[in-house]
Amino acid sequence: MIEKLWYGKTHFYWLLMPLSWLYGLITLVRRQLYKAGILKSWKSPVPIIVIGNLSVGGNGKTPLVIGLIEALKTKGLKIGVVSRGYGGKAESYPLILDELTTTAQAGDEPVLIYQRTHVPVAVSPNRSQAVQALLDNYQLDAILTDDGLQHYALKRDIEIVVVDGKRLFGNGWWIPAGPMRERQSRLKSVDIIIINGETKSHLAEKFPEKTYTMQLKPQYAVNLLTKEKIELHSLKNICAMAGIGDPNRFFTMLNTLKADVIKTVSFADHQNYTLPLLANIATQDQTLLMTEKDAVKCFQFTLPNWWYLPIEAILPNQVTNQICSLLEEIKSKRE
16 A cells, blocks of 8 residues: 555555654654754764665665775775664674674675675664774774665765665655655755665756766575575576565566565564464475575574575665765874
8 A cells, every 4th residue: 555655656645745744844853953963963973874765665775885885995985784673682782793793783785894894884773873883893994874865863974875876855745645655855965875776767868977977796596404506597487586675676686587486474674583474485396586684584593495586786886985085084084
């Protein structure tokens, strides 16, 4: 129903417009209070790069975070990551991740980022505390915040917005009448716009100096139990599952790659999994294929026919170069 209201052709979203206007008013007033200094923001001694969305749902933010980390590491930069840790509950905060940290403690996305990049990652509902925890333990050149575009209690030096090239901004209205956390006009003030996939939008024409296209490229399928890697086309009788912001994006990608998919199963974003919940999706002669974000929550109880498909974000070199240029400008101003 929400998908039809936000992205479909139905006009019943107007029934939710009073709540939408209230949400928009609150977010606008809150942002202005931070800009005026009435609500206080904490400034980190090292540059903060926020990567976030204007809209709710899976826009490809986590693959972008991983891709930017790897690209900035090739430039010799020491990068850390902070996150809210949605879906996790630690005994105390801030929590700095290590090899034993579970998704139940830190959430699925921070664990995925840590396992893929091996850079310092900290989670806390108070992102400023997470940043300080990293700075107390590591020498870093910059810190990426996974999401947090609307978390104005932490000052940011660079803002990067990810846009779903297919769904864009839906009907353009604030939650709950539409998918927007902030309106599209917010793009005027961000530093970089990343469009995930091809789009018919005029964003690139409107903001040519800061708009880039990202492609998500699947890698080898990986077995959860043995860590064996094989080509996707080698998997047969695939039962595909996804518990991400937009499961259909994963299923569409598999279809485009001509994978042998016989069934698809969608779960809520950040879904917590158990063996009984997943065991009957695929029989022993079938393959259960999931996203990497799902897989990090299943390693403790996996079965031999469970596989996941890592995704790599392909970005133009200009994105990394622009970020590095902005970091140099920030450094020179602070010296």
